[in-house]
Structures are given as structure tokens and as C-alpha cells.
Amino acid sequence: GINAEYGKQWYQRRVRGVLNYYTNYYYKSNLRDVVEYKKQISLVSKMLFLLLSAVLLTVHSFYVPLIAPVEYTRGQTIEIKSSEVESVHTELPFSYRNLNYCLPKKEVNYAENLGEVLHGSRIVNTAYQVGVMTPTPCSDVCTVNLDAKQVNTFIDLIEKEYDVHLILDNLPVARKYSSPDGKVSLFHRGHKVGQVYKNSVYLYNNFNFKIKYHVGSEVGKYRVTGFEVASNSHSGSESCLQDGGPLMLIKDTPATVSFSYSVVWEEGTIAWASRWDTYLTSATNSQIHWFSIINSLIIVLFLSGLLGHDHGAGSKARHRRV
Secondary structure, three states: OHHHHHHHHHHHHHHHHHHHHHHHHHOOOOHHHHHHHHHHHHHHHHHHHHHHHHHHHOOOOOOOOOOOOOOEEOOOEEEEEEEEEEEOOEEEEEOHHHOOOOOOOOOOEEOOOHHHHHHOOOEEEEEEEEEOOEOEEEEEEEEEEEOHHHHHHHHHHHHOOOEEEEEEOOEEOEEEEEOOOOOOEEEEEOEEOEEEEOOEEEEOOEEEEEEEEEEOOOOOEEEEEEEEEEEEOOOOOOOOOOOOOOOEEOOOOOEEEEEEEEEEEEEOOOOHHHOOHHHHOOOOOHHHHHHHHHHHHHHHHHHHHHHHHHHHHHHHHHHHHO
16 A cells, blocks of 8 residues: 555665665674674564554554545445454454355455455455445345354354454444434444343344445546444344344354345445544544554564664674674
8 A cells, every 4th residue: 555655665765774874884894794784684674664564554444545536336236345353352353254144155355455464354255245326125145044053152252242344445334323422423343243131142133234425526436435334133034024023042052043134325425535534533443453553562672672682792792803
């Protein structure tokens, strides 16, 4: 991305400056030590640049500012993708495909950016597809027969408040909720796997997507400016029929789950360039964000200290030889 390229150029300039300084200072002393030190500087600088890229790009971001928007035509098909299933209460994420959700007929892996690779996330396609400016009434996707072990896995994810992270046009899905005083609408990135209510565990299996759009630069072109979801739990053979109560999971008890979804399009009031403002002002997933940054900074400090120690030991050795 643009930010990664700019950071790379900046780092290269800084490294060249450091190398020139040490080359001029030590050239008359010991050329062999200078060459070896340049190799150390080059290696560590590459490691530091990778860590810097991880901080700038990986913290659950799928969009780098200044990239040109993608414009879609009416009826064009867009895939809803998924990155991972994670919780702020644990550092153990799951791949979307490792859970018993509906899977597409043809599974595809996407390489979004370097940050996703460094973070360990893998973008995959899902069974949900949308047509641009084409509303989709509630449609059944598939029916999954869960055995006792799979039911227990879902129960564990729900109790630990795991979120499923879906992506449309590099924009993560958000769940809308109100502030404690009810005056402000906030957004939580991702949708919950389920809900615990009065010591009972319920699985969300019906997803109502709302896609907000903005008219593009040409007539008949549209840009995605918002991606929201409202999740529900419905029992019964077809979740669209809503012919039963919520879908309750019981530990060590097999269950049959029908997954469904719907899509509505709504013209948004914000421009494409401001579509991330919603997430920045409603940052409820900051725990993972700060954990990633602190973890990267600790590694940077460790490598910097290691480099300084090696340089100090080399200087003492040169002085003793002199």
C-alpha cells in the first residue's frame, strides 16, 4: 500500500544515513568491522521495517487511505469475505473455515496486504454474495448438522464473546448499538457468534445486512460507504420462516442449524473518503489494537538493545587492538 511504500522509503533513507556515518567514522580503523556492521544494520533494519508495517497495517485494518475507490455497476456481484473469528477476552483467533458455518462451493484465499500476512489473518470467501443495488429477501444458505463436539465449540465461542469479522469492499462489517444514555449510535466491528441470556446460550443464524452506498463519479456507478449487520437467532427447519423461538444450544447435545441472510441497500449520507470515520469514533475493539502495538514495540526495543550491545562490544574490541 501507499503507507507501506512511504515507510519503506523513509526507512531506507535513515538506514543509508546511519551506514554512511559509521563508514566515514570507522573506515580508517578497520574496514572489515565496518562491512560486518553494515550487514548487521541492514538485517536489523529489515526486521524493524516489518514490525513497523505490522503496526501501521495489521491492526485489523483492511483499507489504506488514499487508495482509489472501487466503483460497481448495478447487478454486479460482490463477495462477502471473512478474516477471522476473535475475542477481546483471549488472544486465540479462529479461521472462519474452522467453524461450522456455511462454506462456498469453491473456496478462495485472498492476499489483501502485507499487514494481514504479518498479523496471521487469512482472508477467505464465504457463502454470502450480494448484487449491487439488488435487494435480497431472506434466503436460506444451508443447513448444518452439528454433533456434540461442534455444539460445545460454538458454546465456548459464545461464552467468550467471539466476533465474526466479515468484509465487503475492504470494509469490515459493523453491528450498531446505542450508547448507555441512548443518545448516540455506536458501532462494534464484527458480529457476535451468539448470546448468553439467563444462563442459556443462543446461536445467531440469521444475518440481515445493510449496505450503504454513494453515487460514483459516473452515472450508474456506485461506491460502498457502509456495511452493517443485525444478527438474529431462529430455530426451526428454515430460519427465514421464524416458525420457532430462538435457537438454543445445549452442551453435549447435537443440533441442526439453518443459516440464512438478507441484504438491503440504502443511500448513505457520508462520502466514500469518510466511510472509516464510523469505526474510528466507535473504537470498541481497542484492547486487541493496543496489545498488538505494545507487543511490536517491545520487540523493537529488544532488537535495538541487542544491536547496541553488539556495537559496544565491537568498539571495546577495536580499542583493545589499538
